[in-house]
Structures are given as structure tokens and as C-alpha cells.
Amino acid sequence: MRAVVFALLLLPLLTWAAIEVHQFDDPEQEALYKELIAELRCLVCQNQNLADSNADLAKDLREKTYEMIKAGKNKDEIIDWMVNRYGDFVLYKPPVQSNTLLLWGGPFIIFLVGVVVLVRFIRRRPATDQHLLSDEERRKAEALLRGEDEEKA
């Protein structure tokens, strides 16, 4: 029984083979690598970035990214390399250009519409500081607040 448990404990070691080990010259390179694979999109499984994807192509592109970083390329050069091959689609953060204006501007347009609607709604409401209570009602209210019950008084 103990031997079986021990054998089971060793089981996770089998997954070692799947982990990619990358050696970097300095922490900046490693940070850049992590930043890039988080920002670049996997084209096979389109809702994942390169970091999360297990697709073969994502593995290859991670490897390419690593090689380029080791070769001393900077972030812009690596992103250009990717865009030249796969287009803007590979970027999770697309550039601002004519066909992405709506994408970038849309939230602000919706915000402005919301502000206009809100302002108009508030303006249309009646002013609240006048004549909410008649004089009679006000006296009653004040009496109640003082703790005097009119019927007892």
C-alpha cells in the first residue's frame, strides 16, 4: 500500500516534459518575454494568448519570441515581425487606425451619450426644494419630530 502511494506521488513528475524552460541573460529579457507572450494572440485558438495556448503554432511562436529576445531584438521589432506575418489580428492591443477607430472610440461615444441622457433626465425633474409640504403638514411634522403626539396634546 505504501509503495502504491509513493508511486502515485511520483506521478506528477511525468508532466515535467511539457514545461518549457527558457534561460534569459537578465531579468529585463524575461520580463519582456512574459509581456510579449501575454500580449500576442494565438491564431489557432483565438481567445487565448501565446502564453496560455497549447497549440503547436503557439509553441513555435513562443520559441520564435524567445529566440528573437535572445538575439537582442526589442519589443517593437518583435511585434513588427509578428504583424508582418499574421496581421494586426495577432495583437491583443490593436493600434489606433482608421479601421479600429470605432473599437477605440466606441466606449467614449457610449459614455458621452450616457452623460447627455443623464443630464437631460436630471434637468427634467421638478425642483425639489419648494412647496413639498403645505404649512399645515409642516406643523404636523415638526410636532411629531418634537415627540408630541397631536392626539394626546
Next chain:
Amino acid sequence: MKARYLIPLGVFLVIVGFLAVGLKLDPKKVPSPLIGKPAPHFELPTLYDPAEKISPEKLRGKVWLLNVFASWCVSCRAEHRVIGRFVQLGLAPVYGLNYKDAETDAKAWLAQLGNPYEAVIVDREGNTGIDWGVYGVPETFVIDKKGIIRDKIIGPVNDEIVRDRLVPLIRKLNEEQG
């Protein structure tokens, strides 16, 4: 009935419009930035004669197709017959790019299904595939006489695509000056 009660209906119709367009779009079809650009360079051996090297520069002066395929790719199997029929038309040669495949697997696959290709170019590591922006095998590129990529079909080519897209385009390209 006040006009303002029609606003929700208007908003609803706009949303329906967007969704209707969205339904027809295929997110798997990513427009290639390579269309209109020179074919990326490669110099690779062929499957049946490793000494023979093929590069896009060598194919200058004619219209040709590059069909990316692999024996492990299921939809390539269905596409293969269509490629065979296209080659029969005699409009343009089709070069195969055997992508990340094992040599014996590729040869067995072609022996079983037939080999319509002018030559089979071997991209064992997939580096050329990456240079050409390949992300889903099969993919098919159309390259003109000047070595410019003019069209790219992502996913299996079918008879409709051949009839409506490839044949008219290649007829036009064949008439262009090299």
C-alpha cells in the same frame, strides 16, 4: 403614441442589425497582411529529391499556387481531390508545402491519395509556414508572375472556391505581363 416610445424598438433593430452581420462573419478567416506583398523567401528541398531546392525566386515568370498540407491534417484529405481536379484544368501548377510532417508519413499519404503537385516542398520545422503566416492547415496561396501573393485561401479549397474565386483570378493573372 409618442415618438420616444419607439426608441427601444430602434435600439433593438440596430442591435439585430449588428448581430445579423456578425453571424455571417467567420472569425477564423483572418485577413492576411501578405496579400499584395512579395512571397516570403525560402529555399527548401523537395520531398522526392532532397538535392533539388525550390525558392519563390525560381518560380518567377509564371502564376503558381502554394498549397500547404500535412498528412496529419484531416481536412487536407477532403481538399486533396479538389486540388487534383484543379490541376487537371491546366491553368497553373500547384506546389505542395508539406508542413511539419514526417517524410514517410507524407510519402505514404501521397501514395495513397495521389500526387497532383508539380513538386512537394518540405518544411519540416515549420519556419517557412511561419514566414508565410500559416496558422491553419490547409492554406492555399496564389502567386503571380512577379512573385506577388495575390490571394490566400484559409481552410480547405472546395469546388465552389475553385470555380468562383481561383479560376477567374488565375485567368486574369495569366494575362498579366510577367
